[in-house]
Amino acid sequence: MKHVFLPFGLDGVERAPLEVAAHLAERFDGRAVAMFYPRPVESPLVDPMGVGIIDYADQGPDLAREADTALTAMRGRISGLGAAAGRVVLNDQPLKARFGIGEHARLFDLTVVGKAEETDWRAVLETALFEGGRSVMLTPIGWTRPCGDTVGVAWNRSTETARLIGQSMPLLRAAKKAVVIEIEGWSVPGPDGAALVDYLKLHGVAAEATMGPRSARGPGLDVLDQAEAAGIDLLIKGAYTQSRLRQMIFGGATSDIIADATMPVVFAH
Secondary structure: OOEEEEEEOHHHOOOOOHHHHHHHHHHOOOEEEEEEOOOOOOOEEEEOOOOEEEEEOOOOHHHHHHHHHHHHHHHHHHHOOHHHHHHEEEEOOOOOOOOHHHHHHOOOOEEEEEOOOOOOHHHHHHHHHHHHOOEEEEEOOOOOOOOOOEEEEEOOOOHHHHHHHHHOHHHHHHOOEEEEEEEOOOOOOOOOHHHHHHHHHHOOOOEEEEEEOOOOOOHHHHHHHHHHHOOOOEEEEEOOOOOHHHHHHHOOHHHHHHHHOOOOEEEEO
16 A cells, blocks of 8 residues: 545645554555545536536635645644654645545546545545545544554355455455355355455455355345454455445445444445
């Protein structure tokens, strides 16, 4: 994870998981790049051909003032990191709109997004996840400590999770232990947890597997129960094996984990 992306808005400067991004950059001898994005305005420009929002109408003095305020505040936070501050680069060129997060995320190994009641974190997460094509880490509210000593893999045998395992191999190799979590009756056709453990061991990962019972609450919460019981401080989960629309209507493992995880989670779609 040599290149870590930390997008932040004016309302989230103090909530952005800067410490997590800096720790990842330090652990993997890389760098974290913090970049400001503006709040959405009320009058977006819409493509008349129907592909959706293509720009925001307000690109003037208000954006410049907002960016300057946010950048000043973030500089203060970075300077307070101590030695880890040298791993963080603050990009002085703000994004012109939030959708630019996804475009920039394409050349980062990982985008870090923090949950916070005061911010539009869910929109930022989904923009990075669906438009970036790379891994995205979601941290719980208030999480500032390092993570990744004990990594869990929520294994439902899906292509989304298989792809994410490949992208997350540096995290898995760096872990003291990796736990493959399966839930009874929660899988698509594919190799089981024992086969994944064997694969991970070939790559130098200290891996083991566990099978949890299926409850009426749903597999997402069952995975979190197993993760908490195993002392996992970083969970890996392929996002939206079912469609996002279906999960919005009926619920699903990804939605439950996004809502209730008490540890950082790395997603990819």
